[in-house]
Amino acid sequence: MPPHDRETRHASRGKRGTTGREATGRGTTGRGAAGRLTLREPRHEDRDQVLAAQSELAEDDFNFALWDFPEASAEQTWERYLDKVEKDRTGTDLAPGRVPATMLFALVDGQIVGRVHIRHQLTPALLEVGGHIGYGVRPGYRRLGYATEMLRQGLDVVRRLGIERSLVTCDADNPGSIGTIEHCAGVLEDTRVQEDGTLTRRYWIDLS
Ligand SMILES: CC(C)(COP(=O)(O)OP(=O)(O)OC[C@H]1O[C@@H](n2cnc3c(N)ncnc32)[C@H](O)[C@@H]1OP(=O)(O)O)[C@@H](O)C(=O)NCCC(=O)NCCS
Numbered sequence: 001m002p003p004h005d006r007e008t009r010h011a012s013r014g015k016r017g018t019t020g021r022e023a024t025g026r027g028t029t030g031r032g033a034a035g036r037l038t039l040r041e042p043r044h045e046d047r048d049q050v051l052a053a054q055s056e057l058a059e060d061d062f063n064f065a066l067w068d069f070p071e072a073s074a075e076q077t078w079e080r081y082l083d084k085v086e087k088d089r090t091g092t093d094l095a096p097g098r099v100p101a102t103m104l105f106a107l108v109d110g111q112i113v114g115r116v117h118i119r120h121q122l123t124p125a126l127l128e129v130g131g132h133i134g135y136g137v138r139p140g141y142r143r144l145g146y147a148t149e150m151l152r153q154g155l156d157v158v159r160r161l162g163i164e165r166s167l168v169t170c171d172a173d174n175p176g177s178i179g180t181i182e183h184c185a186g187v188l189e190d191t192r193v194q195e196d197g198t199l200t201r202r203y204w205i206d207l208s
Contacts, residue, residue, distance in 0.1 A: 007062055007063050007066065007117065007130075007134045007136065030144070031144050031145050033108050033109070033144060033146075034108075034144060034145035034146055034148070034149040035149075036108050036109060037106055037107070037108050037113070037146060037149045037150065037153070038106070038107055038108075038153075039104040039105070039106055039107075039116060039150065039153050039154065039157070040104060040105060040107065041085070041089075041102070041103070041104060041105075042081075042082055042085050042103055042105055043082075044078075044082065046105060046112060047074070047075075047078045049111070049112040050064070050065050050105070050112065051074070053065070053112060053114075053115075053138050054067050056138055056139050056140075057136050057138070057139075059139070060136070060139075062136050064115060064136055064138075065081065065103070065115070066103065066117060067081065069081055069084075085103045088100065088101045088102075088103070089101065089102050089103075091120075097123060097125070099119055099120055099121045099122075099123055099126075100119075100120040100121070101117060101118060101119045101120060102117070102118040102120070102157065103115060103116075103117050103118075104116050104117075104118065104154070104157070106137075106146060106149075106150045108141070108146070111141075112138070113137060113138055113141040113146050114135060114136055114137035114138060114141065114146055114147065114150055115135065115136060115150075116133055116134070116135045116150050116151070116153075116154040116157075117133070117134045117135070118132060118133050118154055118157055118158060118161075119131070119132050119133070119134075120161055122167060126167070127167065128192065128194075128200070129169050129192075129194065129200045129202075130169060131166070131167035131168045131169045131202070131203075132158050132163065132166045132167050132168065133151060133154045133155070133158065133166065133168055135147055135150050135151060135154065135180070137150070142176070143176075147176065147177070147180040148179075148180050148183045148184065151168070151180055151181065151183075151184045152184055155184065155205060155207060158207060159207040163207060164206070164207050164208045165204050165205070165206055165207060165208075166204065166205045166207055167202065167203070167204055168181050168184075168186055168203050168204075168205060169200050169201065169202045169203065170200070170201055170203075171198055171199065171200060171201070172191055172198075172199035172200065172201050173199070178201060181201075181203045181205075182203075184205055185205055185206070186203030186204070186205050187203060187204050187205070187206075188201060188202070188203050189202045189203065189204055190202055
């Protein structure tokens with residue numbers, strides 16, 4: 001899979017597992033808060049929250065922002081990141097094997113709680129693992145229905161791209177992601193064994 005689409009290798013095998021709410025104690029807004037969740041594109045003022053999320057999700061071996069600018073000052077790096085996100089969305093200067101993709105942050109009451117990354121088309125690699133949408137929720141905000149709401153809203157974005165069937169994949173040992181996909185009416189096509197032995201569950205969601 002191209003590097004910008006490689007979100008996680010073994011998310012549920014991270015140091016923390018998949019719950020992690022106790023790690024920060026911020027998950028106190030209650031399940032009803034998912035109704036206030038909105039998705040939007042990255043903005044200049046998001047930098048500090050995104051850098052925090054990037055660090056938190058690294059514990060899950062998950063690349064939150066799909067960040068690949070470790071060098072340079074934080075400010076310069078963030079500006080380059082925003083530029084890259086916009087170029088990815090419009091399909092400008094894409095590396096070989098990459099497709100246009102939209103990064104959307106999920107906010108609840110002004111807090112970035114997660115993100116979705118939407119691939120506008122499938123490549124052979126994404127057809128195997130990755131699919132149309134990847135998502136992650138910050139550890140302090142898990143088990144509140146946020147991933148389910150993020151996927152639900154993300155699927156609306158996929159539908160608006162003209163896609164009638166969305167592929168969503170996850171590791172077979174990631175119960176949080178399995179639950180999220182199945183809450184969104186995912187239909188399991190198969191489970192495939194990757195070269196490294198990882199089992200990938202591949203689901204289709206009808207958007208027509
Ligand atoms: C997987 C992840 C996105 C789930 O986020 P979340 O906001 O906690 O998910 P939700 O609250 O919407 O839960 C959806 C369902 O999944 C199941 N679930 C969630 N976390 C679970 C866990 N730790 N153990 C077992 N089931 C779990 C539940 O069935 C839940 O629904 P319910 O609470 O109504 O029973 C989050 O744990 C995460 O970001 N993990 C690291 C990155 C990752 O794995 N991303 C997905 C890659 S495919």
